[in-house]
Amino acid sequence: xxxxxxxxxxxxxxxxxxxxxxxxxxxxxxxxxxxxxxxxxxxxxxxxxxxxxxxxxxxxxxxxxxxxxxxxxxxxxxxxxxxxxxxxxxxxxxxxxxxxxxxxxxxxxxxxxxxxxxxxxxxxxxxxxxxxxxxxxxxxxxxxxxxxxxxxxxxxxxxxxxxxxxxxxxx
Amino acid sequence: xxxxxxxxxxxxxxxxxxxxxxxxxxxxxxxxxxxxxxxxxxxxxxxxxxxxxxxxxxxxxxxxxxxxxxxxxxxxxxxxxxxxxxxxxxxxxxxxxxxxxxxxxxxxxxxxxxxxxxxxxxxxxxxxxxxxxxxxxxxxxxxxxxxxxxxxxxxxxxxxxxxxxxxxxxxxxxxxxxxxxxxxxxxxxxxxxxxxxxxxxxxxxxxxxxxxxxxxxxxxxxxxxxxxxxxxxxxxxxxxxxxxxxxxxxxxxxxxxxxxxxxxxxxxxxxxxxxx
Numbered sequence: 001x002x003x004x005x006x007x008x009x010x011x012x013x014x015x016x017x018x019x020x021x022x023x024x025x026x027x028x029x030x031x032x033x034x035x036x037x038x039x040x041x042x043x044x045x046x047x048x049x050x051x052x053x054x055x056x057x058x059x060x061x062x063x064x065x066x067x068x069x070x071x072x073x074x075x076x077x078x079x080x081x082x083x084x085x086x087x088x089x090x091x092x093x094x095x096x097x098x099x100x101x102x103x104x105x106x107x108x109x110x111x112x113x114x115x116x117x118x119x120x121x122x123x124x125x126x127x128x129x130x131x132x133x134x135x136x137x138x139x140x141x142x143x144x145x146x147x148x149x150x151x152x153x154x155x156x157x158x159x160x161x162x163x164x165x166x167x168x169x170x171x
Numbered sequence: 172x173x174x175x176x177x178x179x180x181x182x183x184x185x186x187x188x189x190x191x192x193x194x195x196x197x198x199x200x201x202x203x204x205x206x207x208x209x210x211x212x213x214x215x216x217x218x219x220x221x222x223x224x225x226x227x228x229x230x231x232x233x234x235x236x237x238x239x240x241x242x243x244x245x246x247x248x249x250x251x252x253x254x255x256x257x258x259x260x261x262x263x264x265x266x267x268x269x270x271x272x273x274x275x276x277x278x279x280x281x282x283x284x285x286x287x288x289x290x291x292x293x294x295x296x297x298x299x300x301x302x303x304x305x306x307x308x309x310x311x312x313x314x315x316x317x318x319x320x321x322x323x324x325x326x327x328x329x330x331x332x333x334x335x336x337x338x339x340x341x342x343x344x345x346x347x348x349x350x351x352x353x354x355x356x357x358x359x360x361x362x363x364x365x366x367x368x369x370x371x372x373x374x375x376x377x378x379x380x381x382x383x384x385x386x387x388x389x390x391x392x393x394x395x396x397x398x399x400x401x402x403x404x405x406x407x408x409x410x411x412x413x414x415x416x417x418x419x420x421x422x423x424x425x426x427x428x429x430x431x432x433x434x435x436x437x438x439x440x441x442x443x444x445x446x447x
Binding site: 023027047049103108154159 | 197198201202204205208209211212276278279281282285286288289307310311314318321322325326329330332333334336337338341342343344346348349351352353355356357358359361362363370373416418419420
């Protein structure tokens with residue numbers, strides 16, 4: 001056996017062992033997701049090496065929807081579910097920009113409004129201000145100075161859906 | 172690992188790279204119109220230490236250019252790799268830029284971005300351009316390329332196994348309630364194809380998905396089942412695109428199936444002759 005053949009064979013064997021270790025570790029992490037060993041490493045592994053699982057039960061039970069209304073002649077307009085408008089438009093046009101836009105809009109109200117709900121000074125928050133300017137730029141007619149944002153949380157569990165209005169912000 | 176497998180992995184690697192690069196180009200182009208809103212909302216920050224190196228393209232963008240330059244440069248790099256040459260250097264650069272892109276568009280990203288980056292990383296090693304002249308180095312190149320191809324296949328199988336096993340142990344999936352929940356999610360349902368499922372249909376669909384995901388991770392390794400499993404997989408992910416609107420996720424998963432492309436044995440001779 002020449003040296004070159006030996007090296008290649010040795011290298012293949014090392015790789016095969018690494019593969020076996022990788023598959024074994026992966027199976028342990030998958031079958032025992034609550035494992036309390038090397039938490040940081042496992043977190044990195046789950047985040048960057050083996051993403052998922054997708055559509056876990058905890059992530060598919062809750063939907064937050066956001067309605068926007070504004071005042072015209074001292075009357076509130078019919079509320080619009082603006083991310084849903086974009087989302088529907090995506091399916092009618094199959095334009096992926098609208099898919100991303102709808103995701104962004106959901107993140108805007110989920111991150112900003114839901115997060116701000118926890119704070120007393122929500123109306124002063126920079127992100128909140130940015131969100132309202134986004135709404136005004138994209139959905140609200142010019143010259144409107146009163147906006148109302150309504151957030152509704154729907155939870156579907158065991159074939160039953162329960163909806164609650166969790167926040168109304170008017171300004 | 173035989174040379175026939177190498178020749179196959181070389182083609183598979185190129186197919187994987189080129190399809191992922193094309194996907195990335197389209198993704199950037201479709202993101203471009205809302206880029207300013209994404210950046211203003213996300214206001215990304217790069218942390219200290221190793222992150223500065225990992226996200227260096229973004230760090231440089233923030234310091235010296237703007238995000239449109241970053242995207243333009245990334246598209247140029249992808250086009251060069253797609254149309255002229257795909258090699259180790261372009262593979263590394265594209266993976267590096269893609270990490271920065273994922274950070275930049277974090278507010279509109281999902282699992283598909285993680286999967287995309289994993290397979291961009293793997294594709295660096297599957298591609299074998301340039302071929303090393305030294306016979307010894309070529310031998311190592313062949314081994315690394317084949318190992319990367321195998322790793323990519325294992326990775327896909329593990330993604331399905333993880334997903335299937337999680338569903339198998341979840342009460343919501345066992346009872347079909349998960350499917351009912353999905354059909355009630357406002358933003359994961361095509362409004363023009365809305366489904367109203369009975370409890371029995373929900374249970375049936377849930378178990379079919381569990382069986383498919385677990386079955387895929389095992390049966391894909393047998394030649395006899397490979398084509399049927401890939402066909403089912405393509406249908407499954409097209410369903411995700413059509414019914415749930417997760418176009419990027421569904422397409423990335425389908426593109427990764429190129430790793431399971433069949434071996435073309437007639438090309439072995441050419442390679443043997445080419446390498447003396």
